[in-house]
Amino acid sequence: MMRNVAILIAASLALMSCARVADVGKRPDFSETAGTYEHRAMSVIPLPETLTTERPTETASLWSKDRQSLLGDRRAGQMGDIMTVVIEINDKAEISNSTARSRSSGEDMAVSNLMGLDTRFSKKFLEGASLDPAVDLSSSSSSEGDGSVKRKEKLTLRVAATVVEVLQNGVLKIQGSQEVRVNFELRELLVTGYVRPEDITRQNEITYDKIAGARISYGGRGQITDVQQPRYGQQVADIILPF
Template sequence: MPIFILCVYCLWNKLCFNYIVQSISNMDLIMIKKVFFLLIFTLVYADPIMDFSPPKYVEELPEKDFVEEFPKLGSLFGQGERPMFADRRAMRVNDILLVQVSESSTAAFTTQKTYNGTQGGNLNAPILNYNGNDEGISQSVQEFQSGSAFDMTLSNSNSNFNGGGTQHRNENVELEITARVIKVLNNGNYYIEGTRQIMVDGEKKIILLSGVIRPYDITSNNTIESKFISELKLNYTSEGDISNKRHKKWGSAELEQAWPY
């Protein structure tokens, strides 16, 4: 397989080189643009990204219509700015709630592969006998016998392969982020999104969260745990000098991505 990849890579580079020579000789601007695109496509290494757009079914489901319900006279539950008795949980679009993120993952993976092969053997020529009285045929048989009187011996060869690997990984994420109700689905569920950006001494922390929740999982103090969020998407990144030191420079990353060995 590595030989095949090397051949494809060499063929691709040769094709790009031929395009470059043809472009320079003909001074074809369009061809030069194509060559530039091919080279960039070969070298560019795209960082992993996460799409935070709502799931397809969230877009397809209609929003729930709210009907204003005015309390009866003398009711303890009012609809003023701050009634004495009210449900403080998020219930409508643009309401906010606190998301308590507590995610942990543990993975252990071990693989082992062993291969042993032996090859060898003998190959003998066929023997042809003639019991008739025809001298012509008998002479032909003798000529055939003298021409095919050989044996072939295959040399013994052994091949061995032994490989394996082990991976252990533990990850824990503990944080809190305030999210906003973006859409109330007709079944009563909420689609929420939350964003937080913190700048400390030139280092920027960015937290993005989205998902679908049930109103029944929201506690009385207007919080919800991340384990109750369906379609959960969480992205925690940082930007700045310290973060840049933890990653390879773009030139090194692109060179390693394109290097076939």
């Protein structure tokens, strides 16, 4: 049984190694945009429920509510619209706990001279035995604990997101991605979540703290990321070995 497991693990490692060898000397490829959720949202143009004919005088006014007018609302609000997500995370947390406890107790009882009782005790048992002290007890206990947590995170990014769905209550579901390739390293940023139309600023921007169910991922793949990760054999050994 163990032999079959070892053969299976060796074969899996060999296949993964062959797959990585095929990527030697190649730059990481970009993700396909065609067919993604954002691409479908921007490609599908919903038909209007009613057809209305606008008069020329309605489009000529500067106070028109149309998006192309001078004072029109250009904020994202429909499926396929684009907005800017501003990510400025500067969090710092520091927790420190310390506890200490100490206790000591002692009991001492002596019978040095009580109607010759100490002399009789000495003669009956051992020469030189004494009842001073007759009972001597002492105890002590102590415990000490110390713990601390300290972390600091800072991230400043801006990414364009697409409205992929409009819920029945008017909340917008957004999804955005961004990929930047420098030499042999590809950095990717993913943002998803739900926003209220009234939280979008006049600049068509929204901050990350106003996104419900926000999922923000910033990472990458390439030669630098590959070097920072442990080898497949080491990862398998960390899972199998119990020590």
